[in-house]
Amino acid sequence: MLYHTHMMRRPSPFRQQSEEDEDLSWRERLVRFVRSVPGALAGLARSLRLVWETNPWLTLGLGLTTLLLAFVPASTIYLNKLLLDAVVMAIRESARADYYLRLIAILAGLQLLLNLVMSLLNTLSNTFQQILQDETASRVQYLLIEHAHTLDMAFFERSEFYDKLQQVQQEAMLRPVMMIAGTFSLLRNALTFGSMIVLLVRLEWWLAVIALVAPVPAFIADARYGWRGFQLRRRQSQERRMQAYLVNLLTTDSYQKEIKIFNLGPFFIERFKQFAERFLSEERRLVVRRYLAGFGWGTLTTLVSSGTFLYVAVQAVSGRVSIGDLTLYTQAANSVQNNFQNILSGFSSMYEHNLYLSTLFEVLALRPEMPRPANPVPLERPFTRGIEFRNVTFYYEGRQEPALRNVSFKLEAGQTLAIVGRNGAGKTTLVKLLARLYDPQEGQILVNGHDIREYDPDELRREIGIIFQDFVQYQLLARENIGIGQVDFIEDRARITTAAQKSGADEVIARLPQGYETMLGRWFEEGHHLSGGEWQKMALARGFMREAQILILDEPTSALDAQAEHELFARMRELTRGRIAIFISHRFSTVRVADLILVLERGEVIEQGSHEELMARGGRYAELFNLQASSYR
Numbered sequence: 001m002l003y004h005t006h007m008m009r010r011p012s013p014f015r016q017q018s019e020e021d022e023d024l025s026w027r028e029r030l031v032r033f034v035r036s037v038p039g040a041l042a043g044l045a046r047s048l049r050l051v052w053e054t055n056p057w058l059t060l061g062l063g064l065t066t067l068l069l070a071f072v073p074a075s076t077i078y079l080n081k082l083l084l085d086a087v088v089m090a091i092r093e094s095a096r097a098d099y100y101l102r103l104i105a106i107l108a109g110l111q112l113l114l115n116l117v118m119s120l121l122n123t124l125s126n127t128f129q130q131i132l133q134d135e136t137a138s139r140v141q142y143l144l145i146e147h148a149h150t151l152d153m154a155f156f157e158r159s160e161f162y163d164k165l166q167q168v169q170q171e172a173m174l175r176p177v178m179m180i181a182g183t184f185s186l187l188r189n190a191l192t193f194g195s196m197i198v199l200l201v202r203l204e205w206w207l208a209v210i211a212l213v214a215p216v217p218a219f220i221a222d223a224r225y226g227w228r229g230f231q232l233r234r235r236q237s238q239e240r241r242m243q244a245y246l247v248n249l250l251t252t253d254s255y256q257k258e259i260k261i262f263n264l265g266p267f268f269i270e271r272f273k274q275f276a277e278r279f280l281s282e283e284r285r286l287v288v289r290r291y292l293a294g295f296g297w298g299t300l301t302t303l304v305s306s307g308t309f310l311y312v313a314v315q316a317v318s319g320r321v322s323i324g325d326l327t328l329y330t331q332a333a334n335s336v337q338n339n340f341q342n343i344l345s346g347f348s349s350m351y352e353h354n355l356y357l358s359t360l361f362e363v364l365a366l367r368p369e370m371p372r373p374a375n376p377v378p379l380e381r382p383f384t385r386g387i388e389f390r391n392v393t394f395y396y397e398g399r400q401e402p403a404l405r406n407v408s409f410k411l412e413a414g415q416t417l418a419i420v421g422r423n424g425a426g427k428t429t430l431v432k433l434l435a436r437l438y439d440p441q442e443g444q445i446l447v448n449g450h451d452i453r454e455y456d457p458d459e460l461r462r463e464i465g466i467i468f469q470d471f472v473q474y475q476l477l478a479r480e481n482i483g484i485g486q487v488d489f490i491e492d493r494a495r496i497t498t499a500a501q502k503s504g505a506d507e508v509i510a511r512l513p514q515g516y517e518t519m520l521g522r523w524f525e526e527g528h529h530l531s532g533g534e535w536q537k538m539a540l541a542r543g544f545m546r547e548a549q550i551l552i553l554d555e556p557t558s559a560l561d562a563q564a565e566h567e568l569f570a571r572m573r574e575l576t577r578g579r580i581a582i583f584i585s586h587r588f589s590t591v592r593v594a595d596l597i598l599v600l601e602r603g604e605v606i607e608q609g610s611h612e613e614l615m616a617r618g619g620r621y622a623e624l625f626n627l628q629a630s631s632y633r
């Protein structure tokens with residue numbers, strides 16, 4: 001439990017807000033509620049647009065059936081009254097029993113018809129809502145991934161962004177339809193309510209007033225718990241993300257090896273359990289309190305309706321109203337109370353839906369921060385002017401130390417650059433900046449004579465083929481694993497085969513049971529597992545698939561065996577002919593062939609030149625080169 005207090009009591013940006021909530025007076029709560037109305041209406045309008053765009057016909061169908069249903073209860077109650085009165089008359093006036101029996105039969109037939117219509121409308125309404133719900137959830141998911149795709153790299157490195165995404169995925173998918181269905185049923189309740197009031201006022205106006213007032217406290221209590229529930233989820237979202245991460249750790253193939261060998265299973269499972277216990281107990285407390293409060297206030301309503309019944313029954317005994325009227329009045333009074341309660345709780349759940357939806361719309365409203373040029377300079381192929389970094393300094397968000405400091409170098413078209421340096425020196429950062437995953441805070445990067453900010457980022461990236469050190473092992477077919485290197489050519493078998501030959505992946509594929517049609521990875525049926533080096537050859541083929549002007553390989557041979565590495569580098573000149581090639585490597589044997597070598601240390605270029613120049617200089621490069629060469633002797 002120590003772990004709990006340490007992990008969970010961490011200050012959270014949302015905690016303060018929710019604790020303030022506990023101290024609010026009724027008046028302040030009312031003010032907050034009234035202030036939230038415009039927000040809820042805006043949320044309603046946005047949801048309506050979303051749902052309507054998903055499927056206008058179903059939305060219309062749901063609206064129509066819901067509204068038609070509004071008039072069923074009053075009609076049923078009125079028919080009941082007529083039926084009862086006819087029964088009483090038939091008993092009283094036995095001479096005209098035949099007439100009344102016929103009337104009873106007609107009324108009973110109408111009642112049956114009404115019930116059938118009601119059940120049909122209910123069925124349609126439920127069907128429409130269910131389908132609309134599924135379609136909207138899928139569309140929200142689609143909008144989310146489509147939107148996430150437009151956002152800059154930096155968003156994905158911010159934990160608040162992940163928290164919001166997580167919250168949206170857990171809570172916001174079904175809310176738009178719930179909001180709309182809630183609004184329709186609100187209207188429905190309002191109409192039913194109106195029709196009942198008409199029936200009720202015929203007896204005593206003040207009975208209508210009592211029925212109206214009784215459910216108000218229950219509504220306020222419910223809205224308050226809705227707000228608390230939302231606050232709780234918000235507060236927990238960091239921890240819930242950690243919990244999802246633990247599940248992922250324990251259920252994903254690539255983590256299993258290490259988890260088994262270090263015997264981490266029980267450790268992570270225990271950690272998961274602690275999170276779960278904490279969430280469940282918080283959740284339980286809230287649910288119990290919410291429903292107990294609902295029960296308490298609901299009892300008030302029940303007392304009022306019993307009182308009403310007693311009053312009207314006494315009236316019936318004294319002959320002031322008929323037996324039919326007695327049932328009508330008691331049913332209508334009940335219905336008014338229920339409807340009014342439904343209307344109020346409808347408002348409170350709309351308020352709750354809106355809280356979750358606002359997070360969804362917040363995420364969807366995020367815009368990329370990296371500016372795109374209004375009139376981009378076209379990127380000419382082939383490059384004639386190479387690459388230049390001019391005094392580039394770059395800080396990652398939230399970091400005090402720059403990852404790159406005042407980096408300058410120049411590379412001609414067709415040349416090869418090698419970047420060396422210790423772990424964390426900034427090598428990968430440098431190539432990420434070249435691909436404009438981030439913009440540097442100072443300095444300029446030029447590609448083919450223009451600042452890269454003048455190009456359209458997508459067009460720039462089309463000319464860059466990168467295979468990162470932590471390349472992705474796509475759980476897709478072998479040919480797709482290569483083809484996605486240039487996705488518009490994914491069906492081009494000749495190009496895929498050529499790329500595979502260049503990286504040596506063709507030999508790997510030749511040994512696979514279905515060749516290019518083999519599923520890779522173990523996540524899906526008949527997936528085939530590859531070794532680290534085999535995966536790397538697939539990733540390299542992906543790089544060669546792309547006929548980009550700049551080919552960047554971040555430790556491209558780290559997992560290859562000595563022979564494969566040698567073969568690749570023996571052909572590297574030919575493979576990258578006419579293009580700019582950039583390697584990041586810790587192996588000096590591969591580095592020495594480069595036209596230009598940059599030695600990075602703590603984000604700074606401390607030496608640059610060809611292998612011969614740097615060796616002659618006798619500096620850091622020469623020292624590292626000799627160090628590595630001696631270990632091979």
Ligand SMILES: Nc1ncnc2c1ncn2[C@@H]1O[C@H](COP(=O)(O)OP(=O)(O)OP(=O)(O)O)[C@@H](O)[C@H]1O
Pocket residue numbers: 157396397399403421422423424425426427428429430469
């Ligand atoms: N996304 C990120 N957010 C914040 N800091 C980062 C991020 N990526 C890298 N860094 C930091 O920037 C510095 C340079 O990292 P970089 O990945 O460029 O090093 P590298 O030279 O490629 O290292 P290696 O040889 O280990 O691959 C490191 O201190 C690292 O912690």
